Amino acid sequence: xxxxxxxxxxxxxxxxxxxxxxxxxxxxxxxxxxxxxxxxxxxxxxxxxxxxxxxxxxxxxxxxxxxxxxxxxxxxxxxxxxxxxxxxxxxxxxxxxxxxxxxxxxxxxxxxxxxxxxxxxxxxxxxxxxxxxxxxxxxxxxxxxxxxxxxxxxxxxxxxxxxxxxxxxxxxxxxxxxxxxxxxxxxxxxxxxxxxxxxxxxxxxxxxxxxxxxxxxxxxxxxxxxxxxxxxxxxxxxxxxxxxxxxxxxxxxxxxxxxxxxxxxxxxxxxxxxxxxxxxxxxxxxxxxxxxxxxxxxxxxxxxxxxxxxxxx
Numbered sequence: 001x002x003x004x005x006x007x008x009x010x011x012x013x014x015x016x017x018x019x020x021x022x023x024x025x026x027x028x029x030x031x032x033x034x035x036x037x038x039x040x041x042x043x044x045x046x047x048x049x050x051x052x053x054x055x056x057x058x059x060x061x062x063x064x065x066x067x068x069x070x071x072x073x074x075x076x077x078x079x080x081x082x083x084x085x086x087x088x089x090x091x092x093x094x095x096x097x098x099x100x101x102x103x104x105x106x107x108x109x110x111x112x113x114x115x116x117x118x119x120x121x122x123x124x125x126x127x128x129x130x131x132x133x134x135x136x137x138x139x140x141x142x143x144x145x146x147x148x149x150x151x152x153x154x155x156x157x158x159x160x161x162x163x164x165x166x167x168x169x170x171x172x173x174x175x176x177x178x179x180x181x182x183x184x185x186x187x188x189x190x191x192x193x194x195x196x197x198x199x200x201x202x203x204x205x206x207x208x209x210x211x212x213x214x215x216x217x218x219x220x221x222x223x224x225x226x227x228x229x230x231x232x233x234x235x236x237x238x239x240x241x242x243x244x245x246x247x248x249x250x251x252x253x254x255x256x257x258x259x260x261x262x263x264x265x266x267x268x269x270x271x272x273x274x275x276x277x278x279x280x281x282x283x284x285x286x287x288x289x290x291x292x293x294x295x296x297x298x299x300x301x302x303x304x305x306x307x308x309x310x311x312x313x
Contacts, residue, residue: 008294012287017066019283020276024062027272034078034270052078065276074280075273080265086277089262094281097251097258099170101243103178108185108243109236115186116193117220120201131190138187144249147180151253164255177254181243185236192235196228230297237293241286 035048049055053064068075074086081089119131154176155163165173201220248260259278266274 008291012291015287023276023279028058074277077271077274079269079271086273093257093259093262100174100177104181104243105240108182109189112186112189113193115190119194120197135187135191138183143180146183147250147253150176177250180250181247185239192232196231200227233293233296237289240289
């Protein structure tokens with residue numbers, strides 16, 4: 001198992017390095033620069049580029065950036081907030097996106113699992129029909145439709161919750177965004193859980209276990225759900241990253257100062273350091289989640305790590 005985990009970590013680290021290199025290449029080929037003010041003369045632009053090291057060869061800048069990043073330094077903002085360290089910009093924005101996304105993932109996964117399990121157990125009943133309807137609506141309707149509905153009912157009509165994000169009331173301010181974001185997760189997890197549980201419950205080994213008198217609770221959760229988890233985890237992994245790194249539309253609707261809106265602003269203003277830092281964070285989270293998923297595969301089903309050469313760990 002240790003060898004298996006070490007191998008996955010090594011592959012993940014190499015992947016992150018390649019992503020950073022590709023980002024630098026793309027930004028190098030992009031038209032314009034962070035300093036497009038027409039009032040600046042060529043001499044002034046040259047001085048500014050020299051100040052920030054932008055006049056150096058790309059390879060040297062890449063190596064210097066890697067060294068600085070390893071010490072937690074992502075550089076400074078060029079245009080959004082001049083000379084402000086990017087870590088300072090992220091300190092206030094990243095936690096908000098992570099909290100809202102984390103809540104959406106947790107709530108969406110738990111509700112989706114419960115609905116999917118009930119739908120599989122109560123196959124072809126009213127419970128199964130309701131779960132199917134919820135799944136279709138959750139997948140078909142964009143998150144901003146749920147957001148607008150919540151804003152109108154809970155925020156405008158009933159006045160139970162604040163319409164926009166308020167820093168002095170973060171708990172109430174995150175309820176509507178969390179519900180809006182988690183609907184797609186609920187629908188996706190419920191649909192996959194129902195499908196996989198139906199297949200597992202109808203398998204020969206489950207029928208054999210049932211014939212041996214194993215209790216229904218143990219049969220469903222210890223044997224059935226465990227075997228159905230791998231496809232569910234696979235589809236859930238990219239959803240987790242998307243939710244925890246923020247949804248731009250939801251952030252705009254609720255005026256949430258998250259990292260999604262910061263990335264768009266950085267792209268519009270050619271703030272290279274902010275673009276690279278946020279893109280790296282997105283990539284780090286995605287690869288980190290996929291690494292956890294790979295490890296969970298090996299824990300849930302040891303045959304996977306055996307097939308990948310981990311039989312002697």
